[in-house]
Amino acid sequence: MYWKYVLRRLLQSVLTFVVIIFIYSALFNTVMETTLRSQINEQIQGEMMQFATSGLTAEELKQHFENRKERLYEQYHLNDSLPSRIFWRAIDTLTLNFGKASTIKSSSGSSDVMEIITEKIPNTLLLFLTASVIDVIIGIALGLKKAQKPNGRMDRWTSIITMIVYGLPTWWLGMVFIMFFSYVIPIFPSGGIHSIPPPEGGLAYFLDTLYHLALPVLVLVIVGFWGRAYLIRNIVLGTLQEDFIMSARARGLSERRVLFGHTLRTAAPPIVTMALTSMLLSISGGLIYEGIFSWPGMGNLYWIAVQQNDIPVLMGNLALTTALYLMGLVILDLIYGFLDPRIKVGGKA
Amino acid sequence: MEKTLDVRNLKLHYFTSRGAVKALDDISFELYKGETLGVVGESGCGKTTLGTALLNMPTPPGKIIGGNIIIDGQDVLTLTENQYRRDVRWEKISMVFQGAMNCLTPVYTIYKQMMETIQYHRDMDKEDADARIRKYINLVGLSDDVLRRYPHELSGGMKQRIVIATGLFLEPSVVICDEPTTALDVVVQAQIINLLKELKQELGVSFIFITHDLATEAEVADRILVMYAGKVAEIGSNEEIFGSAGPMHPYTKKLLIATPRLHEKVDKLAFIPGVPPDLLEPPTGCRFHPRCTEVMPKCSLEEPPLKEVSPGHKVACWRCA
């Protein structure tokens, strides 16, 4: 039962992903090809240099390289019709053949787009996962407290604060905090993931990372946990009104047991959904935020790629971000199915 | 006969934003050992509220504001919430809910939920508890198999039986059944009713059977309590209410007339004109007087007290007492 569910979800996601990649490919087709053409020409130039001393006549050389160019164009389907080209770009992306970057280099100096992107992924995850985890923990604690005395003073005041921060841009708050706590009162570093040069030694390196992590995570958490608490409060409240909760209380179970064992456990699927979804969203939307803090993650890379017009990195980044996002959703659904026996075990006996 | 439960002048109000809804107003009755007391009345008369009130778990914004609930000689309303939870709920009084559809937590197996309940009340060995659970599951006619299932995997009838088993297995003195058969089809209904009768015989438990279905009531109850608009209209034995002599309270009489008989020809369905009163601002005097065909001037002025007209038979009506 569960495995059927798993399979179905996976297939769905793969299909969605493929469609999205085709859409990307269609949207960015022109730009991608200009880059591709110039990259091919560059390659030909390079080869021409090498052949300069081979002793062939100028005519023959020219002929040879025309052929070469034609062959490469064939190989990359640059002479095909538009739909065909879109198709092949998409296939490229889907097979993770992102190619070489135009200008950006990885920390080891390589131009391989895949390498460039994958070394940024851990940084992004470090920032947003940490903040999300803290967010959710505080959110659950606060949300539970609110649900226990709905419309009490604490509930109402925390809800109001939730609404106050609803429209606050996190990146703006980041700017303000950097201004006050990095420049006006220099306590925290203004950005980056490590000091330059990074300190030697495991513990010092770790602490240095923490030091740089502090301000961005702090800002994310300050704005974030209110919304979580509000949603959790609503989910828990909704569950608390269920008949089986009253039934559990009537059976004389302690309030603690009713709250954690029955309410929270039943509310776990939607709560986990909410927590993971917001985490995934914060990662995909983390572009600006990473930029403000000069945090070397995927979002920042995307922005750099846009500014430097490095299309391969851009496409690869976009594709990978989308893939990670969809994968995250699948994992989420799997966890959900696991937590909810109605899906895990299926229908009536 | 031994008195298991003695309820005196129980008052419960729902404090809503528009005012206090007087859901239970001065309810008094006794429950004897080994008997089934049926509680009947229209929707909204306070039957379910009575059930939750006895467990001291009024649905918010309800609050018990007066009266006594005496079990085994002790007024349990004087206990703290913690004490009530430990000593009364499920120990002395348990409840079989209506619409067993949603009374079981969907994320735990039946076994886990039953085991949890036992462990919260008794200090039993795992084996003893296990044995007890299986005994009662079998008692209600289910195989051990259901224990490892989740609620959503079971049919309505099976769930109802489980809820009954859970209500009984700590062997409390009083079991309140709130419309246990309403949501089930007739065949299963009959099975459940027979089951309850058997259990009553075997275990000597006292039942409070709440329903709006008079036919079922006549089948299971030893004594009947008729409620109207939050008050007791009439209490009597099954024979006194459903027997040939007929009940005394005008409301009860009308209720019985409104129930069509299987073997009688019915040209027109009888009904009680009017609607149940608004408990926010109940009528003055006798709450039934606006709809009563035997109304007297006194009825709109003074509330009739519950008076004994023959041993065990009490009526709250100016015409009858």
Place this chain on the structure above:
Amino acid sequence: MKTALVKKTSTGTNGKRAKGLFTSFWNEFKRYKYGMVGVVLLLMFILVVILEPLILPFPEAGSRWRDITYWQDNPDNAAPAWTNWFTAKDKTPQQTLKPVNLVEQNEPGLSFVDGEIPYNYQYDDPPTDIAFRAMVQGDVSFIVSLVRPDGTELPLFDTHTASSVPSDFRVSLNSATIDNVFEFVRGYEDPSVTAVYNRRTMNVMNVLFAKAQPGMLYNPEPMKGQYTFKVTSVTIGAGEITDARMEVAGKVFGIMGTDSAKRDIWSGLVCGTKWALLIGITTSLVSVVIGVTYGVVSSFFGGIVDTVMMRIHEVVYNMPLLPIIIVMSAVFKPNLWTMIILMCLFFWTGSVRTVRSMGLQIKEETYIEAARALNASNSRIIFKHMLPQLIPYSFASMALAVPGAILYESTISLLGLGDATIVTWGQILQDASNGSAVLQGLWWWVVPPGILMGLMGMTFAFIGFAMDTILNPKLRTR
């Protein structure tokens, strides 16, 4: 106990019933104080937009935001005027100085005008700059010097201009008087200092208003008192000089200070209000209408139609909005309306899922079956029976979507991909980011736009949440 997701109302709505529903809703809404606060705030924002022409100190701020000539008399990076109350040092405020004692003298073919422009200087922190301005027509020369309270006098500048039509004439003291002022300083400062000093780095204003003594270059001590600018104009032939004045660009300026391009930030903020409201409301309105209709239609038809529609929805829903908008904006010219359209193209997915599940629930109701039995057409069922029940949820959705739209616009603007022809709060923040406001601690530039965005978000959050709490039966706690 548990109630259905959709409040059961009677089928169909007509004018009277709708009005009745609205009044009962309004009564309920009034009980939520924060909801009322939201409504009041919204009215205040609308008021700001309406009164904009009246409260703007710079009426053309919106259209001339990028026109440096409009702002040239303001100081750059100046803190708001009211900060002066909180600082120990008195900062020079913005001021316009008018000429007095005009003496005209005419010769054949020439006319001379001598005038004085007094300046009562009582501050610790001198102005950012002073500009001499006039409307000049003809062939005119100006000679300007300064008489200081200690009796010293120094020439400032002399320039010449010629124009056949009245034209705007402006001389900035900071740029025009460097040599003369430095010579003046040489007369009083320690020679060893002046020998190696690069006059280009001299702060002219500091020196002009400082006591003439050694140390006036590095440690100027402010000299308070009556200063007088002596202005002489020589006009050859016919000509006219009007509106001659000295514009003192203070150290503090305005309600919200200025930015690095000398623009009055308060004006920018006020102008941005209407764009925020426009973008937010338009985007959320269109998106929610599309989303709700999509959800209802999908749930109504069910089967293949539903599956296909939900697959399409899933594809769009899972595309990350920001990266795509960035690339699209880099390709197309960023423009207010293309931005709104782009946002709508993605925002509509938000409400679809909930609306669809509500729709599925309504579909199962018996009155829908009854309507079908009465041969009602599909569109009738959808529009007359299903949609009206979803309207409350739609309104709450719309209110809650507004802050998101405003946020996206500001994010796009921050990246420099916004519409540069209008001033939005996001644009102001972009300028702040480019102008190193964060580094320099120019809080009056960085903080207010975000606070306003938060305020507007809060306004719609208050309204939306209040609506949601009332209309969402699951949250009823009575």
